[in-house]
Amino acid sequence: MMLRRGFLRGSLLAAGAAACSRSFSFAAAASTSADSRIEVLLDEPLGTISPNIYGHFTEHLGGVIYDGVWVGENSPVANVQGIRKRLIEEMRKIKAPVVRYPGGCFADSYNWRDGIGPADKRPRRTNFWSGAEPKSAPENHKFETNRFGTNEFVRFCRLIGCQPYLAANLRGLPAEEFYRWVEYCNSPAGSTTLAEMRAAAGSPEPFAVRFWGVGNESWGCGGNFTPQEYAVEFRRFATWVPQYGQELSLVASGPSSGELGWTRGFFEELLRKGAGQLDSVYGLSLHHYAWNLSRGQTTDWEKGKGSALEFDSVDWYELLREGQSVEDLIEGHWRVMGEFDGRHRVKLLVDEWGPWYRPGSEATPGNLLEQIPTLRDAVFSAMTLDIFNRHPEKVAMANCAQLINCLNSLYLAHGEKFCVTPVGHVFAMYAAHQGGQSLRTVVSAPAVHYDRDGKPAAFWGLQGSASLHGKELVLTAVNPHVSESRETVVDLRGARISSASAVTLTSSDIHAHNTFNQPAALEPHSRTIDLKGPGLTLTFPPASVTRLSLGLT
Ligand code: AHR
Secondary structure (H helix, E strand, O other), rough: OOOOOOOOOOOOOOHHHHOOOOOHHHEOOOOOOOEEEEEEEEEEEEEOOOHHHEEOOOOOOOOOOOOEEEEOOOOOOOOOEEHHHHHHHHHOOOOOOEEEEEEOHHHHHHOHHHHHHOHHHHHOOOOOOOOOOOOOOOHHHEEEOOOHHHHHHHHHHHHHHHEEEEEEEEOOHHHHHHHHHHHHHHOOEEEEEOHHHHHHOOOOOOOOOOOOEOOOOOOOOOOOOOOHHHHHHHHHHHHHHOOOOOOOOEEEOEEEEEOOOHHHHHHHHHHHHOOOHHHHHEEEEEEEEEEEOOOOOOOOOOOEEEEEEEEOOOHHHHHHHHHHHHHHHHHHHHHHHHHHHOOOOOOEEEEEEOOEEEEEEEEOOOOOOOOEEEEHHHHHHHHHHHHHHHHHOOHHHHHHHHHOOOOOOOEEEEEOOEEEHHHHHHHHHHHHHHHOOEEEEEOOOOEEEEEEOOOEEEEOOOOEEEEEEEEEEEEEEEEOOEEEEEEEEEEOOOOOEEEEEEEEEEOOOOOOOOOOOOOOOOEEEEEOOOOOOOEEEEEEEOOOOEEEEEEEE
8 A cells, every 4th residue: 555645734845855755844833733742841850761772683593694794804795804884884873882692592502612713613503593594595594604703793893882792592501601601701811711712813802791691582492491490590590600890781581572470480480599689680681573463363473474565554553553562561571570679670671672574575585584674664663762761760771673684674785785774764863862861751642543454443643752961852753643744732841942953754655665776765854943932833744753852941
């Protein structure tokens, strides 16, 4: 379905925005026709937005590592020591704070020792995902060459200027191997044989890795444990981890979506050995994928999925509904965690999130789990980041699944081809929130009503989040309505606006997306706002994401 709407309010399109097929306007005066309101309460801070909620995830899966991140030193593709140069540049632009690696499910099948030492001596192994790989997939997607391992990953992080977050194998390796991996990464120069091996690979100084996942999805691919069994394993793994003066933040494998029983069972068993056990857990991971677009018809993982590119407006709202539920999940798991940890020392890490569609929209045929993100996924991602921003005291980190060539990717790449997806543009727009003080933001707007196969359904009509950075307020807003704009009064309680500018991502086509051939089909557009009157009234176009930067007095 192609939705084209000539949406024009005023004739304020800047020349630079002429390519944008949906126009938007911002007036700096009180309006009588506004149907929506955003109130930002400057005297109600919610907590500091951890930059790490703008984190990423890379797994040895399909085209993520080989072709996406790693092209090799001798590649015709521009690279820095084998790592795709364009990717490094883009990730610097969005201030990527942290990248999780090497999985995902792959992590619990991986021996980190396979990925160190001279590259030509590294063993070839069957990749965890090989059974799911399509026939047309390249050999190195099915059989892991280990050309990219710990050294290369940490180099990638250093080039971006972000922190590494490593996920250890709890299903297949003993706890000792976890300690040895920590030793390889963090023991001081010259102190251990492993430190010398690290030095031989070019890094005498420790990698200083702080974040460590203790297994991944231990309820499923990570070992098929009960939460109680996993808690026993977690205690074993967390018991003597060498520190080397480096703060270590261990992340326990947490629930899938609404599995409150996992969270409760894990903490019950963990604390059987006393409340002191909480000291060993920095965070509990939560994974939530939006995949069921069946409108309530099935809960079957395969049958419930929809298409990334072919969808109607009901599919659009259904995806957002699936994604919105992460807010209830955060609150629900947080409540359960509070039953065991009254002071809430343990935080939530939503270290896998994003939409997951059925195969068929791969930018590079043969790439497992690759899909082309559209404007729908940009709106979804903005909505999700706004949710994280609104819960800064609960969410310490989040990692979009996955960075490149897989699921909700920010980037697509194949050989010399590269494009930034609409999701990548949202991360660029939202980077301004990082490290700010989240402020309570009250939004009122008419709900979206739609027909869900004969039954009435509703979704919120406008949402967002705000953060304060000294004398600057960053306000982001999502209008999910596929055809209606929202004329909105923005009211700051406790400050006056001295300057204003906006960046908006939207299109008249809800399917808009970027491809290798048309990498700039969907891009954000910026404009300054002329402040004339006492109030600020903005029109948020249909199907849009907007970031406002407001100077305050
Ligand atoms: O992101 C793809 C997979 O989804 C990950 O490997 C796994 O953790 C999750 O089930």
